[in-house]
Amino acid sequence: MTVVVLPDVPGLGGLYARAAASSVRPRRQTDLPDVAYVVRSVRADPAHLTDYQHLLAESASDLLPAGYVHVLAFPVATALMARADFPLPLVGLVHLSNRVTQHRPLSLADTFDVHATATNLRAHRTGTQVDLVTTVSVGDDVTWRGVSTYLAKGVFLQGAGEDDRSPFVPPVPTGQWVLASDTGRRYAAVSGDHNPIHLSSLTAKAFGFPRAIAHGMYTASLALAGVGAARGDAFDWSVDFFKPVLLPSTVSVRIASAGTAGGFDLAAWTSVPHLTGNVTPTP
Amino acid sequence: MARRTPAAAPETTLPRAAYVLGGNRIPFARAGGPYAHASNQDMLTAALDGLVARYGLQGERIGEVAAGAVLKHSRDFNLTRESVLGSALSAETPAYDVQMACATGLETVVSLSNKIRLGQLESAIAAGVDTTSDAPIAVSDRLRRQLLDLSRARSAGQKLAALAKIRPKDLAPSAPRTSEPRTHLSMGEHQALTTAQWGITQAAQDEVALASHQRLAAAYDDGFFDDLVTPFRGLTRDANLRADSSLEKLASLKPTFGLGLDTPATMTAGNSTPLSDGASTVLLGSAEWAAAHDLVPLASVVDSEAAAVDFVHGVDGLLMAPVFAVPRLLERNGLTLDDFDLVEIHEAFASTVLTILAAWESEEFGRTRLGLDGAFGSVDRARLNVHGSSLAAGHPFAATGGRIIATVSKELHRRGPGTRALVSICAAGGLGLTAILEAA
Numbered sequence: 001m002t003v004v005v006l007p008d009v010p011g012l013g014g015l016y017a018r019a020a021a022s023s024v025r026p027r028r029q030t031d032l033p034d035v036a037y038v039v040r041s042v043r044a045d046p047a048h049l050t051d052y053q054h055l056l057a058e059s060a061s062d063l064l065p066a067g068y069v070h071v072l073a074f075p076v077a078t079a080l081m082a083r084a085d086f087p088l089p090l091v092g093l094v095h096l097s098n099r100v101t102q103h104r105p106l107s108l109a110d111t112f113d114v115h116a117t118a119t120n121l122r123a124h125r126t127g128t129q130v131d132l133v134t135t136v137s138v139g140d141d142v143t144w145r146g147v148s149t150y151l152a153k154g155v156f157l158q159g160a161g162e163d164d165r166s167p168f169v170p171p172v173p174t175g176q177w178v179l180a181s182d183t184g185r186r187y188a189a190v191s192g193d194h195n196p197i198h199l200s201s202l203t204a205k206a207f208g209f210p211r212a213i214a215h216g217m218y219t220a221s222l223a224l225a226g227v228g229a230a231r232g233d234a235f236d237w238s239v240d241f242f243k244p245v246l247l248p249s250t251v252s253v254r255i256a257s258a259g260t261a262g263g264f265d266l267a268a269w270t271s272v273p274h275l276t277g278n279v280t281p282t283p
Numbered sequence: 284m285a286r287r288t289p290a291a292a293p294e295t296t297l298p299r300a301a302y303v304l305g306g307n308r309i310p311f312a313r314a315g316g317p318y319a320h321a322s323n324q325d326m327l328t329a330a331l332d333g334l335v336a337r338y339g340l341q342g343e344r345i346g347e348v349a350a351g352a353v354l355k356h357s358r359d360f361n362l363t364r365e366s367v368l369g370s371a372l373s374a375e376t377p378a379y380d381v382q383m384a385c386a387t388g389l390e391t392v393v394s395l396s397n398k399i400r401l402g403q404l405e406s407a408i409a410a411g412v413d414t415t416s417d418a419p420i421a422v423s424d425r426l427r428r429q430l431l432d433l434s435r436a437r438s439a440g441q442k443l444a445a446l447a448k449i450r451p452k453d454l455a456p457s458a459p460r461t462s463e464p465r466t467h468l469s470m471g472e473h474q475a476l477t478t479a480q481w482g483i484t485q486a487a488q489d490e491v492a493l494a495s496h497q498r499l500a501a502a503y504d505d506g507f508f509d510d511l512v513t514p515f516r517g518l519t520r521d522a523n524l525r526a527d528s529s530l531e532k533l534a535s536l537k538p539t540f541g542l543g544l545d546t547p548a549t550m551t552a553g554n555s556t557p558l559s560d561g562a563s564t565v566l567l568g569s570a571e572w573a574a575a576h577d578l579v580p581l582a583s584v585v586d587s588e589a590a591a592v593d594f595v596h597g598v599d600g601l602l603m604a605p606v607f608a609v610p611r612l613l614e615r616n617g618l619t620l621d622d623f624d625l626v627e628i629h630e631a632f633a634s635t636v637l638t639i640l641a642a643w644e645s646e647e648f649g650r651t652r653l654g655l656d657g658a659f660g661s662v663d664r665a666r667l668n669v670h671g672s673s674l675a676a677g678h679p680f681a682a683t684g685g686r687i688i689a690t691v692s693k694e695l696h697r698r699g700p701g702t703r704a705l706v707s708i709c710a711a712g713g714l715g716l717t718a719i720l721e722a723a
Contacts, residue, residue, distance in 0.1 A: 054320075
């Protein structure tokens with residue numbers, strides 16, 4: 001496997017622009033590039049962390065929320081997806097699910113390395129999906145691992161697959177998220193993800209959405225923040241995304257103890273389901 | 284008419300002891316520094332979580348948590364409860380907010396320890412927080428009334444009429460100030476009056492400031508604060524601490540208060556506390572609770588006395604209430620100033636400490652104002668603020684009480700049984716709160 005060491009975590013804006021330019025070229029690859037992207041010696045900035053924590057209604061502690069680690073690390077995986085030989089077009093990819101395992105929390109004082117690969121290219125009912133695996137380590141110690149599953153709709157590299165997710169039944173809500181029309185712009189400012197589908201109705205319409213949509217990772221991170229300190233230091237945080245949240249929107253949520261199984265169940269919905277998942281403490 | 288026999292007097296038992304079991308704070312920052320964007324809730328939660336980590340309280344249901352902030356936004360009506368919910372404490376821990384100007388932190392210690400003494404609580408956390416960087420800003424009173432009128436207006440005409448009343452000058456925000464609502468003098472200007480009245484020199488004030496910096500720096504160097512302070516946002520020590528301060532440097536600073544008085548202006552930025560950001564917590568408990576949690580009591584909270592002065596009409600200086608609280612407190616407990624191994628007098632200004640001491644040492648003041656035969660007494664400087672105080676550490680208003688109580692309790696425990704401490708905090712509004720602690 002080829003290892004590409006980037007000098008810094010790349011900006012998402014440049015990656016989208018590059019990917020958009022290359023998407024007009026025909027893609028011939030049907031396999032994933034055998035490559036890993038690496039950025040060494042990453043540190044969090046205190047002011048940036050505070051902005052993130054306040055946006056997500058997290059208390060501004062020195063510990064990095066797991067969703068914030070995603071913000072810092074995932075652009076490395078995006079750089080891999082923006083390669084000309086990546087078989088799926090970056091622009092228009094749909095975030096289907098996200099699974100994070102945090103072994104211990106990172107803090108402002110930590111210097112860490114980010115490692116990203118793409119695996120498991122496979123068929124989906126409506127196209128082709130792929131897993132982006134991002135790991136964050138301090139020295140040899142892996143502290144955080146994220147698997148982000150993306151779907152390229154209408155791209156059939158290996159035929160069509162099945163949707164094996166069970167149908168959504170709305171539970172009793174525990175609260176709601178009142179998401180203003182600038183929600184996408186505010187998360188974009190903190191996450192660096194200025195994908196036009198999140199920024200305004202006009203730019204979202206250009207990509208086939210009736211209005212701007214919330215970032216999936218923003219809603220997933222809001223759900224994690226809702227669990228609070230009860231998530232502990234080590235946990236699995238897993239979410240499946242359904243329909244995008246059209247902005248502005250008031251979303252019903254349930255973030256509640258999963259009962260005897262331990263951990264917390266997460267769900268967010270309006271007239272349609274948006275997100276389900278769970279946060280499970282690990283030993 | 285039948286006479287009732289009087290009910291038997293309830294059997295009175297002395298209340299049990301309430302102990303300080305530990306404390307934790309974040310380093311205090313100067314306003315506009317590394318905590319500039321941290322809210323009161325952020326800092327209080329960080330200090331609480333540090334305490335939780337230090338004493339193994341994850342998921343623990345504490346009897347009650349009381350805390351407060353002097354500068355508090357109205358949306359933070361449940362600041363303490365919200366901080367508890369954001370912390371690693373059990374979500375079933377009750378909490379309430381307290382506000383008593385700069386005495387807030389000490390008042391939470393006093394009221395919670397009284398509840399423990401009465402048997403209402405087994406454990407408690409007393410705390411305080413303040414930010415002058417992230418302070419709430421209100422709209423002007425006129426604009427506030429007009430906006431409320433606007434929200435009540437029904438027709439378009441009514442709405443327009445309400446809007447038309449708003450003038451550009453109404454739009455100026457009103458930031459919180461440290462000036463007294465009745466005298467319109469800042470706290471510094473008030474203290475300048477008291478300083479002049481007692482003839483305190485700048486040199487004497489600078490000596491107090493220098494000792495504060497040197498003693499706090501020495502305590503950090505000795506590791507005294509290793510189990511009392513949790514780093515936050517890159518700070519590991521109080522940002523205001525100047526270990527290399529000197530009398531020459533302090534003397535070179537220009538006076539900032541009392542410039543309009545006939546007497547020489549003596550109060551500088553060096554012998555006054557800076558605007559600060561920070562939070563502190565104190566863990567309290569009964570002997571039984573401490574034993575069940577393998578915690579060692581450091582000191583017991585013995586008694587407390589509050590006082591207030593009529594500074595509005597110039598009878599006494601704004602920050603002089605402790606001068607009256609302490610004699611009442613000591614008389615009730617049969618003690619004199621000589622009975623204390625440690626005396627903590629909050630350094631709002633260096634001259635606050637000096638004017639309080641001067642009043643206690645004055646024969647005339649003792650006779651005419653305290654009703655004594657002569658002077659109340661004097662405090663050996665070697666026992667005063669032994670690990671430095673607010674001049675060096677900074678003074679995030681409501682967080683100062685917790686800083687002092689945790690520091691002095693640890694020092695009492697170090698010195699051993701039989702040692703005793705007096706704590707005095709002055710506050711806006713002419714308030715003062717004082718307390719006695721004894722080594723456990």
